Amino acid sequence: MKRLVRRAARSGRIAAKLAWSILHRHHPLMVHLIPIRRCNLACAYCNEYDATSQPVPLAALRRRVDLLAGLGTALVTLSGGEPLLHPEIDRVVAHVRRRGMIATLITNGYLLSPDRIEDLNRAGLDHLQISIDNVEPDAVSMKSLRLLDPKLQWLKERALFAVNVNSVVGGGIRNPRDALAVTLRARELGFSSSVGIIHDGLGQLQPLEPAALGVYEELQRLRPFNVNRIDRLWQDNLAKGRPNDWRCRAGARYLYVDESGSVHYCSQYRTGTGIPLERYGRDDIRREYHVSKPCAPFCTINCAQQASLLDGWRAPQRPPLADPPLRAPGALADEVLADEGKP
Ligand code: SF4
Ligand code: SF4
Numbered sequence: 001m002k003r004l005v006r007r008a009a010r011s012g013r014i015a016a017k018l019a020w021s022i023l024h025r026h027h028p029l030m031v032h033l034i035p036i037r038r039c040n041l042a043c044a045y046c047n048e049y050d051a052t053s054q055p056v057p058l059a060a061l062r063r064r065v066d067l068l069a070g071l072g073t074a075l076v077t078l079s080g081g082e083p084l085l086h087p088e089i090d091r092v093v094a095h096v097r098r099r100g101m102i103a104t105l106i107t108n109g110y111l112l113s114p115d116r117i118e119d120l121n122r123a124g125l126d127h128l129q130i131s132i133d134n135v136e137p138d139a140v141s142m143k144s145l146r147l148l149d150p151k152l153q154w155l156k157e158r159a160l161f162a163v164n165v166n167s168v169v170g171g172g173i174r175n176p177r178d179a180l181a182v183t184l185r186a187r188e189l190g191f192s193s194s195v196g197i198i199h200d201g202l203g204q205l206q207p208l209e210p211a212a213l214g215v216y217e218e219l220q221r222l223r224p225f226n227v228n229r230i231d232r233l234w235q236d237n238l239a240k241g242r243p244n245d246w247r248c249r250a251g252a253r254y255l256y257v258d259e260s261g262s263v264h265y266c267s268q269y270r271t272g273t274g275i276p277l278e279r280y281g282r283d284d285i286r287r288e289y290h291v292s293k294p295c296a297p298f299c300t301i302n303c304a305q306q307a308s309l310l311d312g313w314r315a316p317q318r319p320p321l322a323d324p325p326l327r328a329p330g331a332l333a334d335e336v337l338a339d340e341g342k343p
Pocket of ligand 2: 268269301
């Protein structure tokens with residue numbers, strides 16, 4: 001019963017945010033906020049973690065949440081690194097909710113426990129995504145169904161928030177059919193499921209091998225027809241190695257706020273320093289809303305694509321100026337790769 005009440009209230013808040021976002025376009029729909037860059041795992045394909053950094057202090061995160069609320073943000077996703085390594089993550093979630101925004105979290109699931117799930121329930125978490133890459137752990141990824149299944153069962157028994165299980169296909173995954181096993185288990189437990197296509201170090205497509213493409217198509221057939229399939233055509237094109245014609249609104253509808261509090265386009269398009277969130281304002285949002293991104297045709301960043309969909313029909317974009325504030329054209333690839341220094 002409690003779960004049904006929470007679901008109804010959540011749906012109402014999401015519908016209200018969506019309606020407001022259609023009417024007013026110059027505010028962020030979705031922000032990824034990084035509370036800690038460190039991760040307890042080291043997936044071979046990942047360039048978004050380190051092994052040493054400390055949690056961002058709670059006061060700084062609360063201040064960032066306040067600034068995002070001031071920009072009119074609809075939804076804040078806490079990711080990382082591994083956000084559950086932050087000892088006060090539930091208090092960050094509670095602050096997001098206190099400021100009237102939808103609170104979501106992306107985790108590898110290793111640190112979930114019954115107590116932690118209850119903490120997130122009390123904090124008012126709206127949605128949690130857990131990523132599972134294979135059935136048995138291997139050198140590429142330890143995010144395996146066998147090790148994480150007990151966590152899924154705890155979520156099934158206790159979570160008052162929505163749970164989505166994300167599987168991946170593409171570069172480095174040894175057995176593409178593992179994604180099917182993960183999706184079927186998610187459905188058996190009553191969770192929603194999604195599939196991601198692994199990207200390179202710049203968020204760009206790595207075309208799928210025939211076996212992986214076959215699994216991808218099977219997975220898409222399993223997904224029910226609902227709002228989550230709005231991105232279907234976009235993903236289908238990428239799976240087949242074809243470009244997409246879309247307007248990326250990163251920097252406007254979607255923001256990535258790193259652990260130092262700087263705003264970037266997305267996790268894969270981080271130039272050296274970005275712009276401090278304290279200085280990020282309506283003018284920046286308006287500018288980036290109207291600027292096209294040269295990396296868009298083969299981009300695999302699903303969150304940015306979903307946040308941009310609402311405005312796909314309006315406000316054509318123009319090419320960036322020679323030296324726009326968020327990017328360093330030409331130097332981009334070298335700069336991002338040097339920045340990362342990741343495996
Ligand atoms: S993919 Fe996730 S779990 Fe794996 S190293 Fe990156 S942040 Fe950690
Ligand atoms: S198209 Fe947008 S989301 Fe994709 S890599 Fe470029 S800036 Fe990032």
